[in-house]
Amino acid sequence: MPSIKRLWTLVCSFVRNLLRRERVERELSEEIDSFAELLTEEKLAQGMPPNEARRAARHDLGRAESVKEQVRDVRVGAWLDVLRQDVRFAVRTLGRRPGFAAVTVLTLAVGIGATTAIFSLIDSVLLKPLPFKEPDRLTLVWEVRPRFNLPRVGVSPANYVDWQKQAQSFENLAAYVSNFVNLTGTGRPERLAAARVTPNLFPTLGVEPLLGRGFVAPEGSPGQTAVAILSYGFWQRRFGGDRGLVGKTILLDGEPHRVVGVMARRFQFPAEDIQVWTPVDYREQRLQSRDGFFLVVVGRLKPDVSLEQVNTELATVAGALAQTYPANIDSSAFAVPLQQDLARNARTSFLLLLTAAVMVLLIACANVAGLLVTRGEERDREFAIRTSLGGSRVQLLRQLLVEGLLLSAAGAIVGVILAAQTFGVLETLVPESLRGAVAPALDVRLLTVAFVATLLTGLVFGLVPLRYAMRMDLRTPLNTRTGIGITNRRRAQAVLVAGEVALAVVVLF
Numbered sequence: 217m218p219s220i221k222r223l224w225t226l227v228c229s230f231v232r233n234l235l236r237r238e239r240v241e242r243e244l245s246e247e248i249d250s251f252a253e254l255l256t257e258e259k260l261a262q263g264m265p266p267n268e269a270r271r272a273a274r275h276d277l278g279r280a281e282s283v284k285e286q287v288r289d290v291r292v293g294a295w296l297d298v299l300r301q302d303v304r305f306a307v308r309t310l311g312r313r314p315g316f317a318a319v320t321v322l323t324l325a326v327g328i329g330a331t332t333a334i335f336s337l338i339d340s341v342l343l344k345p346l347p348f349k350e351p352d353r354l355t356l357v358w359e360v361r362p363r364f365n366l367p368r369v370g371v372s373p374a375n376y377v378d379w380q381k382q383a384q385s386f387e388n389l390a391a392y393v394s395n396f397v398n399l400t401g402t403g404r405p406e407r408l409a410a411a412r413v414t415p416n417l418f419p420t421l422g423v424e425p426l427l428g429r430g431f432v433a434p435e436g437s438p439g440q441t442a443v444a445i446l447s448y449g450f451w452q453r454r455f456g457g458d459r460g461l462v463g464k465t466i467l468l469d470g471e472p473h474r475v476v477g478v479m480a481r482r483f484q485f486p487a488e489d490i491q492v493w494t495p496v497d498y499r500e501q502r503l504q505s506r507d508g509f510f511l512v513v514v515g516r517l518k519p520d521v522s523l524e525q526v527n528t529e530l531a532t533v534a535g536a537l538a539q540t541y542p543a544n545i546d547s548s549a550f551a552v553p554l555q556q557d558l559a560r561n562a563r564t565s566f567l568l569l570l571t572a573a574v575m576v577l578l579i580a581c582a583n584v585a586g587l588l589v590t591r592g593e594e595r596d597r598e599f600a601i602r603t604s605l606g607g608s609r610v611q612l613l614r615q616l617l618v619e620g621l622l623l624s625a626a627g628a629i630v631g632v633i634l635a636a637q638t639f640g641v642l643e644t645l646v647p648e649s650l651r652g653a654v655a656p657a658l659d660v661r662l663l664t665v666a667f668v669a670t671l672l673t674g675l676v677f678g679l680v681p682l683r684y685a686m687r688m689d690l691r692t693p694l695n696t697r698t699g700i701g702i703t704n705r706r707r708a709q710a711v712l713v714a715g716e717v718a719l720a721v722v723v724l725f
Contacts, residue, residue: 302618309619316591317623320584324627324673325634327580332666333635334573336656337642338566341559344661347482347653349422350516354554355523357389357513357530362546370509375537375544379513382533385526387518390417391511392486393496399454401467408450409489410468412441412496420516421485428462428477436495443495444473448481450491468492484652486512506543515551526551558649566645575719577669581676582719584623586712617674624674628666632658 252273259269310317345351358368359375371379371391380389392413399406415431424430425445434440444466446455455461465472473494484490496511517526530549538544552560639656646654 306619325630327577329631329634330573355551360548388420390420425477426480441495445477488652621674628670
């Protein structure tokens with residue numbers, strides 16, 4: 217408790233100092249003025265004439281002003297004053313060269329915008345959890361059929377039923393198969409992308425319909441498949457969002473199906489274009505089949521069950537089935553995390569895109585560094601004058617960093633705006649199995665990446681003028697113009713251009 221009180225006291229003191237800065241400055245000035253009057257009176261008491269007494273007091277007051285500066289430096293929140301002054305000076309400096317500032321900001325905007333845009337795509341597809349309940353526990357389960365040279369294939373109905381009975385690592389095992397159905401009887405006929413699913417698919421995913429209900433027993437058993445659930449988009453497009461549709465009948469493939477539910481707007485599974493779900497048709501002959509590999513199996517792991525444990529159990533169950541049924545000879549099975557499996561074909565290409573975007577950002581940094589090198593001679597004279605007036609090298613370095621970060625922040629703002637305009641195009645790169653369920657978006661994660669990119673770019677291209685500011689003799693630019701600095705800058709420009717060309721060639725390939 218004492219430590220918490222001490223921390224609270226410091227926070228309150230900090231806030232008071234920030235809010236009462238002008239009052240503190242006024243009180244400090246009043247103390248200095250009071251000290252000057254006392255000093256003048258002291259000189260007068262020593263017999264000095266009034267003019268000489270005031271002159272001597274002003275001379276001694278110089279030391280008091282240095283004390284005043286020291287008081288400002290140690291005051292809580294003083295660093296904010298210094299930062300504000302540096303930012304104001306950087307804005308004025310850049311305002312004197314608007315062309316340079318505009319080119320720099322636009323160059324950085326391209327690099328930061330490309331990086332954040334590609335990251336938004338990768339984040340939505342590979343990093344963000346899927347919009348299901350506890351998506352990290354969801355897997356897809358595949359068969360392995362070496363006899364047919366199939367290292368990854370769908371599941372036969374009979375094997376799926378046996379897995380349900382014998383695999384204890386799963387909380388639930390569901391299955392589906394994609395197909396097409398013809399809608400008739402209400403307006404013009406239409407061919408619809410559909411999915412036949414086991415009744416437990418939606419509970420396995422942890423989703424519920426927006427309207428109505430999901431499939432329930434005995435739906436999904438032989439002869440009990442004449443029910444349907446519609447996608448939100450199809451319900452809006454074809455039936456105008458009529459809530460009274462639930463409970464009514466529509467014709468699918470010429471057979472009446474009763475609509476029992478409508479899924480939520482963002483639900484798209486197993487693909488974006490699926491517009492109707494019906495129970496899978498489990499006829500007796502299909503339940504006996506071990507050669508038809510058409511089911512896709514979705515599993516929800518039990519809590520605290522690892523992927524390694526479930527794969528070990530699946531291999532054991534598959535081995536036992538292979539010994540029992542000749543059709544399963546040499547077959548096996550394995551599980552893969554759902555999100556990883558759905559995005560498997562995009563992972564490599566997305567990472568290559570991100571690498572290319574980072575290279576574009578590096579090219580932008582090299583461009584800006586080259587502009588700063590070209591501007592170096594003017595800054596050398598500025599630094600020399602400021603040093604001769606009492607500025608320290610640390611202050612110069614701090615000023616350069618503030619200017620770099622200010623340019624980078626402006627580039628990041630423009631870059632994020634540009635990146636947001638590309639989201640519609642980037643959605644077309646989302647794998648079909650995830651399209652509709654995930655999409656690039658402007659959120660806290662993306663803004664965090666943009667913030668990190670801002671810091672890194674500000675530091676990266678700011679290192680070039682920092683290097684020269686640290687190494688040069690700040691007195692020289694006031695007196696002479698040496699060829700050494702010019703040669704060094706030309707060499708640095710050549711290195712930067714060569715690096716840009718090399719990175720551009722890699723990005724092009």
